[in-house]
Each structure stands twice: as C-alpha cells, then as structure tokens.
Amino acid sequence: MPELALPPDARNLADAVVRAVRDGVAAGELVPGTTYSVYQLADLLGVSRSPAREGLLRLAEAGLVEIHRNRGFRVLPPSVHDIEEIIGIRLALEPGAARRAAEHGTDEQHATIRSALDAMADAAARGDDARFWPADRLLHDLLLRASGRPRTAAIVERLRTTTALLGPPTTASGRTLLEIHAEHEPVVAAVLARDGAGAEAAMRAHLEATGGLLVSNLNGGRQP
Known part of the structure; x- marks a missing residue:
C-alpha cells in the first residue's frame, strides 16, 4: 500500500488531495501506469470520496x-515533448x-536565498532527499519572488509538479544530490554578488543541463 499524507497548509481538502498525489508520485509511492482505486486514495488520506474525486478531476x-x-x-x-515544452x-x-x-x-531576500542553498548543501551531505527537494523548490521560488515576479513563481511551481511525475529527481535526471546542489551554487554566488549577467547564465546552464538529462533518460539514454 502506498504511503500518502495530506499537506497541513492546503487551502481545502481538494487542494490537499492534489498535492498529496503529486508528492506521492515524486516520492515513488504512486507508480505511473498503475491503476489505483479512488476509494483506496480516500481511505489512505482520511478524506471522504467527494474531495478525493474533485482533486483527481483537477489532476486529470x-x-x-x-x-x-x-x-x-x-x-x-510526462512525455519527452512535455519535458521539452516545460524546460x-x-x-x-x-x-x-x-x-x-x-x-x-x-539584502534580506538575498539572505533567505543563501539560507535555502545552505539547507540544500546540508541535506545533500546527509543524503536526505526529504529535506533536499523542499529546499530546492524554495530556492527557485525565492529567486523568482526576489525578481518581483510572484505570478511567475506560481507558474514555475506548477511546471515543476509535472516533471516530478517522472519520479524522484535523482532517478529521473541521473544526478546525485551533491551534483544538483553544485549546479545551484554559481547561481546563488552570482545573485549575492549582484552579478546579473552571471546569475542569468548560471540559471540557464542549470536548466539546460536538467532538461537534457531528463529527455535523455526518457529516450533510454539517447541524446535528443
């Protein structure tokens, strides 16, 4: 039986179901291609069938x-085409x-960005996936919000939940936590140095590397 949990900060039960399913896939608890019962999902999450169905309809x-x-x-x-579009x-x-x-x-925003990277580094050193990926998502979110683009942050978060359906990111992209953390270091270093061109180039390199690896793995190791 998969292990799923409702996020405590969701706006309502349907939103909580959506996030629980997405998190369950990212954690490898829900396997793409396997059929699950709506009743089973409701029981696992401790909710009635109505919010379970509503959450699934949103995901559909x-x-x-x-x-x-x-x-x-x-x-x-997601398919190769989906990943290419998202990236x-x-x-x-x-x-x-x-x-x-x-x-x-x-300066305060930069300090929170630095803290998020430090949290990624600590989790990577410990091999702690459960702490690493929330810190990773937070870092990207903080960078977007520090740019004055909160709507963009919401869009990117939705796109990331789709790529999370490929499974645990270390498996989907073929990189270790330490390697993924290392890709973020030049981004944050440039941001803290107020080097706009450097930050832009480092972020582009990180996303291009991520996209290339995801597509390659979906193609069975063949480069697109």
Whole structure:
C-alpha cells in the first residue's frame, strides 16, 4: 500500500488531495501506469470520496492522471515533448528572473536565498532527499519572488509538479544530490554578488543541463 499524507497548509481538502498525489508520485509511492482505486486514495488520506474525486478531476484536467470509470485512476508520466515544452517555458522565465533577483533583490531576500542553498548543501551531505527537494523548490521560488515576479513563481511551481511525475529527481535526471546542489551554487554566488549577467547564465546552464538529462533518460539514454 502506498504511503500518502495530506499537506497541513492546503487551502481545502481538494487542494490537499492534489498535492498529496503529486508528492506521492515524486516520492515513488504512486507508480505511473498503475491503476489505483479512488476509494483506496480516500481511505489512505482520511478524506471522504467527494474531495478525493474533485482533486483527481483537477489532476486529470491538467493531464497528470487518467480516470477510468468504475476502475480508478492512473498517473500519466510526462512525455519527452512535455519535458521539452516545460524546460522551454522555464528557460524563458527563470534566467531573466535570476538576473533581476541579483540586480534588484533586497539584502534580506538575498539572505533567505543563501539560507535555502545552505539547507540544500546540508541535506545533500546527509543524503536526505526529504529535506533536499523542499529546499530546492524554495530556492527557485525565492529567486523568482526576489525578481518581483510572484505570478511567475506560481507558474514555475506548477511546471515543476509535472516533471516530478517522472519520479524522484535523482532517478529521473541521473544526478546525485551533491551534483544538483553544485549546479545551484554559481547561481546563488552570482545573485549575492549582484552579478546579473552571471546569475542569468548560471540559471540557464542549470536548466539546460536538467532538461537534457531528463529527455535523455526518457529516450533510454539517447541524446535528443
């Protein structure tokens, strides 16, 4: 039986179900292609069937799950085309945001960005996936918000939940936690130095590397 948990800070039960399913896939608890019962999901999360169904309908509308009447639902992993599109969107948004965060972010915002990177480093050294990925998501979110783009931050977070359906990021991209942390270091170093061009280039390199590895692994190790 998969182990799932409702996030305590969700706005309502349907939102909590959406996040619990996404987190369950990212953690390897829900396996793409396997059919699960809606009743099983409701029981696992301790909610009634109504919010469970509503959450699944939202995921289905986003193309993240497929619902089979009277049978249940199954997770749909993103395709190569999906990943290429997602990385393309992120490349259009995040490198420029890193530049703005470097040039216009406040000292307080820069301090929180530094703290997020430190949390990633500590988790990577301990091999602690459960702490590493929230710190990773927080770092990207802080960079976007320091650029003055809160709507962009929300868009990127939704895109990241789709790529999370590929499974644990270390498995999906073929990199270790230490390697992924190392890709973020030049981004943060440039931001703290208020080097806009450097921050933009480092973020672009990180996203291009991530996208290339995800697509390569989906292609069975063949480069696109």
